[in-house]
Amino acid sequence: MARNLQLNEKGELQHLLTIEGLPREIIVRILDTAASFVGVTEREVKKVPLLRGKSVFNLFFEASTRTRTTFEIAAKRLSADVINLNISTSSQSKGETLLDTIDNLAAMHADMFVVRHAASGAAHLIARHVAPHHHVINAGDGRHAHPTQGLLDAYTIRHYKQDFTRLSVAVVGDILHSRVARSLIHALTTLGTPDVRAIGPQTLLPTGVESLGVRVFHDMREGLRDVDVIVMLRLQNERMKGPLLPSAQEFFKCYGLTAEKLAVAKPDAIVMHPGPMNRGVEIDSMVADGRQAVILPQVTFGIAVRMAVMSLLGGGAA
């Protein structure tokens, strides 16, 4: 367990489970590879044969539309066979254990597992269990990590801002429950971003969040001052009213991104959101649809980034 589970003996990517501990060179290689695939997705024939004959199993133990779809598109553009399994409605409800499910699918000669699970650490458990020729991509585990989202966010930031070492980036909202925030923070700190800020009420910030390398702000206007990038996080419906927050309206009042709050950021600041958005809760429609928003390009880049990860894992020289 001392060894980094994600890397093989040669230091190459074996699984993608989390961005934490991933060497900077590997992150840059993924982003560079993704850049070469952005062109593919814009071509007439949107396919390359890098994963021809390989089977990618999308295992979603938790509902998802966007992430599952972009993984599916990415795999198909690499010419892989894609099998989608929505497990929350099948064998797990019949009492099969997670690892039994994996063993059964491995016996069907899966090459790659793309896994989303509600429990933090589920992808680690699977990666420790499978034979060395299987690859595991974490598509989101509990509150822990969503590394391809972190990478596509990093890709988007690099696309618009080039150099990470001069940037101020603010992550706003429900960081406590957010695997997206954790993965992005690790990506940014690994890539040398000097100023990463976490903005939110104490109830939505995890204990000791500063240890991840962020500065904490409770006042959004103060936190957004002169930033280059603003990443808004989704607030889950069930958390809008209760012991964490009094109401969606009050959250929007304090932490919703409006044109007026956006104005304290740098004039060329970009606005990102991992989706799906709650308009009028964490972000005002004027901003979401405004000229500084890069929310839809994030989705497009997400396909290229997922192609890059899969091609690097699948052994295709990219």
Add this chain to the structure above:
Amino acid sequence: MKIHVRGGRLVDPQHRIDGVRDLFVAEGRVAGAGVAPAGFRADHVIDATGLVVAPGLVDLAARLREPGLEYKATLDSELYAAVAGGVTSLACPPDTDPPLDEPGLVEMLKRRALSRNLAHVHPVGALTAKLEGARLAEMATLRDAGCVAFSQADAPIADTAVLWRALQYAATLGLPVWLRPQDPMLARDGVAHDGEVATRLGLPGIPAFAETIAVGTILELVRATGTRVHLCRLSTAAAAAMVRAAKADGLPVTCDVGAHHVHLSEVDLAAYDSHCNLVPPLRSLRDRDALRAGLADGTIDAICSDHTPVDEDAKQMPFGESAPGATGLELLLPLTLKWAAEHKLALADALARVTCEPARILGIEAGHLGAGAPADVCIFDPGAYVKVTPAMLKSQGKNTPFLGYELPGRVRCTLVAGTVRYEAGA
């Protein structure tokens, strides 16, 4: 049966003995030490040259899983694991299935344990019916059936008024109450210490103050009721400090710590090692160090194994979904010796935490080797290191964060009531 244990280093913390002395056993009891009693003719001689001869260990928390949870472990497997670990007396918490809240269950457990002729079993009765934290259990009846104390195991009493009344009632009968302090609401959904590691791993946290708030409540109720309370398995530096102050105030409280918490911290969760999913959670290094210091200065009276055998399938799960607990009966002595070596403690002082001190808390005649005491003896090689593997563990539970560790102390022979019940290699 008369046994002569020859040439060993006799360590008896209660009587401040540490030196090479022979031990003489007759009719299940200690007949003397040093020189043989007049007319002593041994039927059996045990050569303990180079070995330590100590009182059998007394463990304040070992789950035997009977009745009801035999798929995890059985009396046969766990009581054999006990003597293989040098443990000759153990208290078992009431969280069996059904819980130990009826005299018939307690009597059956005692009878079945006795018939195994291995370690002595002292059931801890349920404080409330079904451990539900609402209705008092029949404590007087359970006492008569053999319960030595009353506890909720890890089940909460959410209603402080019920806890108050339970303590009053126990005090009326002069019975001790054992409580693991944890605010159930603050701990709800949590699976790890609320700190940097849980934040990094995205695991829902249990804050340290979930423990100290409960300790504060319990200490106030002890002040009000005068009940003898034993706090089980402290995990935080702050709780240890509160107990230190309470003892200085003269409150009738004692406490213990689980052997795992003497050595491990949140850092050992690494990449979701579910063997480190323990109750209470492994906390910060600062907490661990404070627990070690509290043990050394006597604030913490005892180390328990918190033996919790879990089947392997229940550990092969994502961390937060895995069953908490670790096997411990066979590691109690090695982990105590490891702590003693690291803290540069005298062997007798360290062994006191697993012999005479827990025996005092249990209120049983055990944990020392004075003349006339039950001849419960653990003979071990303090210099031998043992690698922890599933195969070497006699317990049905192979779940331990110490798999692969080399730990000091190999038990060579265990006597229970003057009879050899375990011999290494046998």
